[in-house]
Amino acid sequence: KAGVTQTPRYLIKTRGQQVTLSCSPISGHRSVSWYQQTPGQGLQFLFEYFSETQRNKGNFPGRFSGRQFSNSRSEMNVSTLELGDSALYLCASSLLDGGNSPLHFGNGTRLTVT
């Protein structure tokens, strides 16, 4: 069974630009959640999508948005990039929604904002 796939693996952008990250979940998984990981803040929850609907949202500004397609693939968009957005962005898929279902993570997209 193929794991969670995130593309691209690395990305360099400049301040003010926008970026779109992609996540393909494990086949059959309908929940996709996104996280930002930085050395100072750890792993922080951005949002969760289940069956194309955003179910939960973390405490991030509106510049961070996402969506999920009918095939469960998900994209995350960050507009007007800031230096502080430099981080490893992880997505995870799970069979069920909510918070108690085990998460299967991709290897992340490392975003550097210069």
Added chain:
Amino acid sequence: TQLLEQSPQFLSIQEGENLTVYCNSSSVFSSLQWYRQEPGEGPVLLVTVVTGGEVKKLKRLTFQFGDARKDSSLHITAAQPGDTGLYLCAGAYMRFGAGTRLTVKP
């Protein structure tokens, strides 16, 4: 918001030593998960604990869920360099602790 506090933040030990890391909260959890993350990779699920007082073993790793389901511990026996990584606990609704970064020196 259910906050999870992990301790210690960093741990560096020699191969063969035993260690315990902790995950604590003031909130009750219906379940708690432990993950290990290695450099350049995403976290990988180690175990889910559900019942208060539950103990689960995974080879040299022993996980315990507190009786009140507010805390958990991970004990590693005879640590090996391959155990090196970031250990994360997670409660419901995708809330993670900051993690314990373990380094096992050969």
